[in-house]
Amino acid sequence: MFNRRSSQVLLLLAFALTVPFQAQERRPSRAPAPSSSTAKDRPGIPVTNQLVIDRCKACHDIDEEGRMSRISYMRKSPEGWEISIKRMVRLYEVPLVPSEAREMVRYLSNDHGLTRSEAARGLYEAERRVHWSEADRDQDLRKTCGACHTLGRVLSQQRDGKEWKLLKATHLAFFPLADFQAFRGRSMFGRDSGIDFENMTEAEIEEIFEQRRREARRKGDRADKVLRALAKSQPLMSESWKSWSVNRRSVPLEGTWAVKGHEVGQGDLFGKLVIRKESDDAYVTEWQLTRADGTSLTRRGKGLLYAGYSWRGRASGDGDGETWREVLLLNESWDGMSGRLFWGAYNEIGIDVELMRLTGTPRIFAVQNGALPIPSESVRITVLGDGFPEDLEADDFSLGQGVTVKAATREGPDRVVLIVDVSVEAKGGRRKVSFRATPGPDLLVLYDTVDYIKVEPGRGLSRVGGRTMPAQTERFEAWSMNRGPDGRLYTEDDYPIEVVPAKWSLEEFPIRENDDDVRFVGRIDPDTGVFTPALDGPNPERKYEANNVGEVYVVAETELEVRDVPLTRKAPTKPGKWGKPPEAGRTGRGGRRPGAGEGNPPPDSGAEEGHEPPPSPPTEPHPAHPVGAPPRPPEPPRGEENPEEKPARKPLVAPSPKPLVKVKRSFRARGRLIVTVPIYARWDRLDWNEDR
């Protein structure tokens, strides 16, 4: 009996030992793995590229239908595939030369890539933008995935249900701390657990713990919930993928494209891009752009179109101009692209661009000098577009009510100069530019006056650097703003007019006693608004030898000659509580215009009363105050208004406009800037087609 049993154990052991060896032997051989019925039921995308099969089969099983484990059940952006391949090389020593890696990225991004709508969802990740917001995304998704990286990285993937689960398993294996940092959600056992530790016995607490453990095993944690949702919202076999797969073809990009763009701190750019085909989906490019100040940019480079819609390119100047990277997305009708051209140590400098393919069909694309004061006479604007015929006349253009086109001069098939009048009755706001039977987009902006200025970006980000770490700079620009149709300042309907020149400076953002960040964080160029952070590393001059990080205000000051248009405030329709106008304080935003004829406040006046838009969200407004009246004594700061004063501020009735009176006014606005620490792992440094 004993002998029989021991021989059975030995047999089992021998079998157990041989299984791994058999498996290892099987992997390098190209014999397909026996596919189970479940594998057959699991739809996947067969791998058809021999290089991918050869390099990946050592670890990734392949079945008789050509589906490889994991690879066939996910789709990703070019950046996503590049990160995966780099990780395989780093951790599993996959032998790859750069040209092979590029071929693999190209194949996977095309055949296991994203459709247009899927790529558009997380495009800001590929565009390496510094300013964007994920605030409106699902909060569970933000807390689970956004704790470590951008959601754009998650949004640039499609997987089937099992593959999404494996993503969590991979994270737990690589980064075990992620389990309690991000995956479990609200602590089940800690201070946030809602358990009354002080008034319960140990046994009672243990019982609750056990109950919660059981519940967690049954329901899964927050990450499981998020992954279930992702499996539905970002499945492997989406409808758009099925449609794209059957309609797939090579998309021709060759030709000339009109380009318009905006670079923060540098203004608008216009020009052309010439694309020439080199081989399948590979193109040679030449950019010719002109800035608002007349300087021109020439860049030549190459690019690839992945999966029919996603352009990734790189172009460099002839001289000392920076090399930029290009991330563009083709539109559904193949006649337009939009995206970002970027450079800088953290890709923080960029041009937002829109492109339109020039085909000879009449179209309106852009307008230069499109900000028109009300009223104005004989203003010259340049309309850029395509297919303007030689026999065009001024009447062919329509710029909306109150705007008259007096003359039109064709300077080429893609360029017409218009001379326009704007009547005093014209309404402010954005206007469409139309040509004959061709409707155009909102390209003009009409305004009666400048009500205030605004700093963009409102919250800047910079990283210390320059010694061992690269520095992340930040650029600011000042936009003139109009109060919009509601007549109130700092409301949703206020609209931007144009970028105005300003003087720039930094101010302390007081957040603690004796806050002195402004001494350390860096400096801003007073003329260009470019912020350069201070050096990285511990600073012995600061408390705790802190880095040169901190928060400061960025202040823009300017003087503009604008039309004198008094602000009005609508009379209340019914008396509010206590007989006062309803919410008199809060509706008084149409009160005094910031900076209205008062000049800058004395340096010691504390808060810049009446000279800046309040931080977002807008706080208490300034009281109504007619322009031209003697300045009122300084008001209490926001939120400190004395309610007894409110009845004294009578609602204003719209006075007759003074259309032609122009006055000089000083404007002042503040934005915030966070100067923070460097990042030591640079995931954003992808070198797709680096040597191209």
Added chain:
Amino acid sequence: MKHIQPVNRKAKRLAEWVAGSRDEVRALQDTDTPFGCTTVFAPGWEVDSGGGTHGLCQPIERDLYDCYHSCYWPAQVPDGLTNWPSWAESCGAPMNDWKNIDLVFP
């Protein structure tokens, strides 16, 4: 505190300054920090839970190897467990040798 009123000009200005700065801080914390910052943890890597920098571990070099060894910020700092086991070899004490700290490009 609400029963104490400033009586002279200097006290009024002080009260205004305190009230104003408190409002600003509150506004900052109420808003959502954009731009790729990790705000979920307190403190986060780029910004603290209030959206600023005052709650960050400072200087970052003191805390760097804690993050490295424990993989606490694997997206911002090389992780010592899986991907970059030898990252710290070139720099024994980051507060002194921080100039030897290197970047990694995953």
